Amino acid sequence: MPKVTIENLSAIAAEAQEKHAAYKSILLVCAGTGCVSSGSLSFRDVLQKEIDNRELSSELKVVATGCNGFCAHGPICVVQPEGIFYQHLKARHVPELIEQHFVQGKPVEHLMYRAAKGERAIPLEKDIQFFAKQQTIALRNRGRLDPEDIADAIRRGAYQGLQKVLAEGIKAEALIDLILRSGIRGRGGGGFPTGIKWQTCRQASLERKETAYVVCNGDEGDPGAFMDRSIVEADPHAVIEGMILGALAVGAQEGLVYIRKEYPLALQRLYKAIDQAREWGLLGDDLMGSGMKFDIQVHQGAGAFVCGESTALMASMEGRAGEPRAKYVHTVEYGFRNAPTVLNNVETWASIPPIVSKGAEWFAAIGVGDVSQSPWGGSSGTKVFSLVGNVCNTGLVEVPMGISLREIVYDIGGGIPNGRKLKAIQSGGPSGGCLPESQLDLAVDFDTLQEAGSMMGSGGLIVMDDRTCMVDVARYFISFLMDESCGKCTPCREGLVAVHEVLTRITEGKGRREDLDLLEDLGAAMKEGSLCGLGQSAVNPVLSTLRYFREEYEAHINDGRCPAGACKALIRYTIDTETCNGCGACVKPCPTAAITGKLKQVHIIDQEACIQCGTCLDACNFDAVRVE
């Protein structure tokens, strides 16, 4: 294999492009975790076999890519160069696809995307509304390259930012200044300006004459978020290149990536990418023949939400329990092995190379606010969100900062399924908040969301419909955090148990009038007294739901009623006599045999025997089960 140098990178890219262009069509089959679990790998295998059998392998190339983003419609295959989008693919579609599209030249309409049943098929990926409003920087290569082939990444422009810095001899200070001027702020949740972080770390390293470390946080603990997993799965070299650039800026020789063990595919692809980068001379003792020394090690997380916190993460990388420490001394000064350490998350690292190759001004022009004086002046660039929950087009989206929630949920997300109504949008993970429909026109940027009582967080956006109970959601997050609190400091450990007790009482209809004040008091104490961000922000979901959905709390307390029909103790299930056609689908799954009725006659639930498990609700195909 070739050793990549400053001089030959462009030639290697051109050569890979030439080989790529020699194929008549490239079939990009999504092999992200979502599509893989819906069977995309077996589709790929059958597809390849059919191509081989028909001796078309010199014309058609199948590439297993990382996450395409439109997970709701997987397994997905995009045919290049035209960009034709096929969805919900199964192995049995292969012969038809090959024969019609690639032999007869007639794309297969019934496998294409439609906005709704009966509407016309939309052949091209770029015309689908889900993709139309997106702008990709961190996800620039999603679904476009083979993540296990470094040559394919180089063809798509990987390591050009690094080549530019090395070839032009850009100094560390100038590189940091470039990142500062771009205005980029940390994509992991806090929104701290990346350039300031690098600058502080470099200073600490110079002052103490101690070599710094660069670390990539891929712990991604927020439930409902999978941006980092998708980036590593789709484009691991973007993260590696970003980290090398960071290492150049702060003078590090060693980098570490911390990734959750729950992401086996991301780990496997990252290990492979690092090995290839070493073989090709992009990591190691003599990077691109420039004499620079830098290598990357990987650490696997073992399941602890708190390890997303910087001091806990570093403890975990040293082989210890991930307990945070007080942060009056920051990790940029005393971090991993007590050395100055830059910690950025996956998405931030992946955004660095394009900023370097396209320039700070290009990045700063995207987004909102004025970052020309200081990165704190606005939110520049784009942000990746995982758009999930009760929304039609679930998947991964990257949008310019400042876009409204309405555009994300309705234009990109296609609105709420099953004719239900939007109730809330949850962002920021367990430390974030829930925003009601009235806030839909809010601009999505770091500062606006914070003011509204929520936060950007790492980018999980969970859409909730009117069947979601906000008290139950608050209780859900508190019980999550109660499990994940490391237990080191008292306000967080005990406070969460107390808040949980109050919320449980309310969802059981046993709430007291003074409970709402009590929740606010407990929240204030935890905010003030907890050691790390987990405890300090733990009550945000409670406070934001109290702010926007107070009447729902009051309905539970005063009337013993759950308006959304979600709290088990306050509801009963019945069968609608008009809608039920007596198919009997609910009878067998019912664990307590509480449902009776003759075939083709209306069924009845015995309220004495019913345990409110909701199985009948899931089993009914005709929407005849009612919640009261």
Added chain:
Amino acid sequence: MTSKIVVDRKEVCDIIDRWGKNPEYVIEMMQDIQESYRHLPRAAMQQIASATHTDMARLYHVATFYKAFSLQPRGEIPIQVCTGTACHVQGAQRVMDAFSRELDLRPGDTTEDLQFSLDGVRCLGCCSLAPVVAVGKKLQGGLDSAKVGKLLDRYRKKTPQEKETRDAQGND
């Protein structure tokens, strides 16, 4: 007992060597041991302690801190019900309750024959397919409480008599 309780010293040694006897990688070593033995046998922990010059107390601190580790043998087929937010709003609790009833297990426990263990896990990262469950290494999306019994039937061990009755029922 079906679990392999006897610790193969050579295997543990290989695992420790794979991570260069480096005390910064004890978590990775313990993950590999957990995968092989479905728990952390004390003998293996002692081997790690002496090879990496780490206190047993510190290793047990790590072992009890992280969710991935167990000191008791876990089931052959781990069932992980995703309880992430997207799954929660789409009925993950009902799915969890259904597994609990079907297996007669509380979350966190293992069946007596060590076939299944049941856990609620934080986000598995494929929220678009919510509600999601990982059975062994296989992810199952779009699940609901009514489908749980059928799903489990595919994994349940069948005694010869049960097979017969099942076949007989099928012929009716």
